[in-house]
Amino acid sequence: MNPQFIFKEEILLSIVAIVLMMVVIFFVKNAIKKFSFVKAIDANRRKIIIVLSFTVIYIVFGAILAAVWGVDFNKLSIFISSILAVLGVAFVAQWSLLSNLTASVILFFNHPVRIGSRIRILDKDFDLTGEVKDITGFYFFIETDKGEMITFPNSLIMQKGIEILGNKKE
Template identity: 65%
Template sequence: MLTYQTEILHTAILLVIMFAIIFLTKRAIRRFGFIRSIEVNRRKIILNLSYLVIYIFVISILAIIWGVDLKQFTVFISSVLAVLGVGFFAQWSILSNLTASVILFFSHPVRIGHRIRILEKDFNLTGRVKDITGFYFFMITDNGQDITLPNSYVLQKGIQILKEDEAPGDLGFINPDTNNKEISA
């Protein structure tokens, strides 16, 4: 029993640190979401992604604490990352959509309920934002069509946030901080 005493102590300390990090992360994301008026479902997606990163990190440290050989552990982790890399390269859009979802959450002014126009020369995509998930951006166009776009596509295109009474052809942009129309050059 005494031989595992230090490992149990280190594990207990690591678990306390993990729960503290999870608590602080949850609190920070809730506060950020409240300040920026971000919907609860979008906050849950970001929370789940942060939990995944925290758990993977903690499991790696636990493996080292409990005596897994560091060389064998690095070979195992590099093999897993190589397989994941090949898998994500085959399905690159999955990884890019998850990344775009995080970027849309933290730094994009578009929110659920906004009336927007996606600046695409071939299509007139004007309507209201219905939902933003981990992979897709849902909107209802002015003519009643449900449109589903990948998050990476939305991030690549320019978005014009329209006022409620503004015509889709108007070239004025709304500053999301002041809600004032700015004339585009």
């Protein structure tokens, strides 16, 4: 058999997968941009969601390429579980990081609070009223009426009741 045609099918399928991945990325990026424009969401928050979406897309298409090239998934799963075990030990609070990232996505798509909103966090121990200054992948920043800058993990914001006192006029 001619050596130049040994991996012809794998190369063709890889090219198709890469083109498909680029098309999916294009549509996902445009959909997120349109959604963030309609909901008046800050560009920094949009970037976080785009990066998280791209990470998921790359992992899915990486698995597709691995299947195309005939990677033994038993050996690959052992390798990935070893890497995840090392990361799990390195990031002792791995579940906390993931919950904050997940809460960030939920805040982006489904929560009415926006940067510039004036809110009150309903907590029996503290009376926190102020303006939302920033919402990142992990933290929610509020400047209180007393001028204090308070940060909350996004996962904690999802657990608290929030009264929206007013939204920033754009």
